[in-house]
Amino acid sequence: MQQAKLDPIxxxxxxxxxxxxxxxxxxxxxxxxxxxxxxxxxxxTLEEAGYIKGYHAEVDARLLGFEVQVFAMVGLASQAEAxxxxxxxxxNDWPLxxxxxxxxxxxxxxxxxxxxxxxSFQSFLTGDLTAAPxxxxxxxxxxxxGAKDTPGVPFEVMEARLADIA
Numbered sequence: 001m002q003q004a005k006l007d008p009i010x011x012x013x014x015x016x017x018x019x020x021x022x023x024x025x026x027x028x029x030x031x032x033x034x035x036x037x038x039x040x041x042x043x044x045t046l047e048e049a050g051y052i053k054g055y056h057a058e059v060d061a062r063l064l065g066f067e068v069q070v071f072a073m074v075g076l077a078s079q080a081e082a083x084x085x086x087x088x089x090x091x092n093d094w095p096l097x098x099x100x101x102x103x104x105x106x107x108x109x110x111x112x113x114x115x116x117x118x119x120s121f122q123s124f125l126t127g128d129l130t131a132a133p134x135x136x137x138x139x140x141x142x143x144x145x146g147a148k149d150t151p152g153v154p155f156e157v158m159e160a161r162l163a164d165i166a
Contacts, residue, residue, distance in 0.1 A: 009033070010046060010051075013028065013042055013046065014051060014052070014155065015155035016032060021056075022055075058151075061114050070140050070141065071111065071113075071141045071143065072110070072111040073107040073138070074087075074111060075107060075136045076108045076136055079108060084102065086133070086134065087108075088100060088102070090132055091109070094128060094129075096113045097113050111129075125140065
């Protein structure tokens with residue numbers, strides 16, 4: 001299923017599930033205006049096509065004892081593809097790294113990290129991240145507070161663009 005082939009019902013299903021992935025198929029079908037069996041078939045097709053990558057609970061890191069959130073900007077000595085892939089694999093192996101994004105420009109990667117406290121993060125920073133092969137520089141910024149954390153995509157923007165095209 002390609003993006004151009006998503007019809008309005010498929011997009012509504014995705015928008016509804018993005019907002020609440022725990023709703024029943026019956027509730028989802030009601031919200032998008034179709035009966036339950038075709039709704040379930042559409043959801044399975046969207047999953048198989050990769051539009052729906054998974055379902056998860058959003059947990060409160062601070063309530064679970066992860067008081068520290070840090071963004072780490074990493075510069076590598078080499079940007080050869082093998083070195084980029086090796087660094088990405090390291091990031092996948094480090095539990096404190098929750099997100100890893102390769103960037104263009106002065107920074108090669110930005111990592112979103114969580115830790116129970118500053119000393120735990122410092123141990124990770126000095127013992128793992130800065131000591132990793134090919135890491136040339138690391139700059140960190142401690143998160144003071146978050147003002148917005150909205151996962152997914154803005155479906156209202158997609159719908160407005162599609163309406164302008166039509």
